[in-house]
Amino acid sequence: MRGPTYRYDTVTCRYERSRISFKGASMYVLGVAITAFFFLAALLILHDFLFSSNQEIAYQKENKVLQKNELLLLKELEDVEATLSLLKEKDKQLHEKFFAQISNTPNTNKKTKRQHDILLSNAKSFRKTAGTLETKVDALFATILEKNPGFSLRNEIANTKYGLIESLPLLQPIRNLAPQQLISGYGVRINPFHKGLYKHTGVDIALPRGTEIIATAPGKIITTKISTVEAGYGNYIEIDHGHGLITRYAHLEEIKVRAGQNIEKGVVIATSGNSGGSIAPHLHYEIIREGKAVDPIDYMIEKVEPQLYNQLKQFSQQQNQSLD
Structure with missing residues (x-):
């Protein structure tokens, strides 16, 4: 002590x-x-x-799962954003091509919540965010599949579909077509010769002699017919655009192409006239799809504003007398 x-x-x-x-x-x-x-x-x-407690070990496992799901979710969202950008660009291109004007679709692109923002949230908040985004992604894909079956989950369009779009005769057969020039449309009309009703398989566009006629889509000339008979189509041209699409240009005066020739869209192929069974100088224009005549006005949309197209549609639906 x-x-x-x-x-x-x-x-x-x-x-x-x-x-x-x-x-x-x-x-x-x-x-x-x-x-x-x-x-x-x-x-x-x-x-x-x-040392880690049982609760801390459980939290660590949960964090690993959340981090893995976060990366997968962000990758999926980036793929969705890329798909939306591609669809909007294609829509813009088609709108400019068909209607000759820039699409006024508002830009609704929003940046995805980035990784560092998500990491700042707790587990409960992240699960809520992940669930909300997953619901939106599922709804987006469901809408895409419902509105356009051509877009699958892989968001692919076959090359043949693009080829079909390029082959559609979407131009008008003359430059600066005015609604008043569309004298007679597709459907039942009055025959100018016997005055009875008959099936008019194209549209009649009144033109002065010598007006340039242009190809409404790229293709191959399969028929050039010269006829002095005052009946039928007279001088006419047929162009094969592929995919079962053929256009016919009748009652011509001068033919500027030959059979077997490949041509581009918008090329001058003939001039208007009054040949064959015609009562006035005009162009008789037909579109034949899979062997059956269809209404050309439904295709004449390229570089046409909506207001002008509606006027053309109204003039084509008038029940009147055709010119051939």
Whole structure:
């Protein structure tokens, strides 16, 4: 057992027994307590660093799953954004091609919530965000499949479909077609010779002699007919555009192409006239699809504004007398 301690008193010049003051004892106890507190805190931190509780292990596993799902979700969203951009670009190109004007579709592209933003959220918030985005993605694909079966989940269009679009006779057979020139349309009309009703298989466009006639789509000339008989189509041309599409240009005056010749869209192929069974100079224009005549006005949309097309449609539907 430790005995009492002494100290030398310079006043009495004697060794006096040391006495512990209340202040000294308090400071000693406080120092011991602080040292013990920091030592305990260090032990707890070391324990947390080296050992994980069951709840922490469960959270770590959950975080790994969420991080994996996050990467998959972000990749899927990037694919969706790329698909939407492609569809909007194709829509813009088709709109400009068919209607000769830039599409006014508003730009609704929004940036996807990035990875660092998602990582800042807690697990519950991330699961909610992931669920919402997944629902939107599923709804988007469902809408695509419903509105246009041509786009599958792989968002592919066969090359033959692009070829068909290029082969469609979408131009008008003359330049600057005015609605008033469309004298007679497709359907039942009055025959100008016997005055009875008959099936008119094309549209009649009134033109001065010598007006240039142009090809409405690229293709191959399969027929050039010259006739002096005042009946039938007279001088006419037929062009095969592929995909079961043929256009016919009748009652011509001069033919500027030959059978077997390949031509581009918009090339002058003939001039208008009054040959064959015709009562006035005009162009009789037909579109034949899979062997059957169809209404040409449904195809004459390229570089035509909506208002002008509606006027052409109205004039073509008038029940009147044809010119051939």
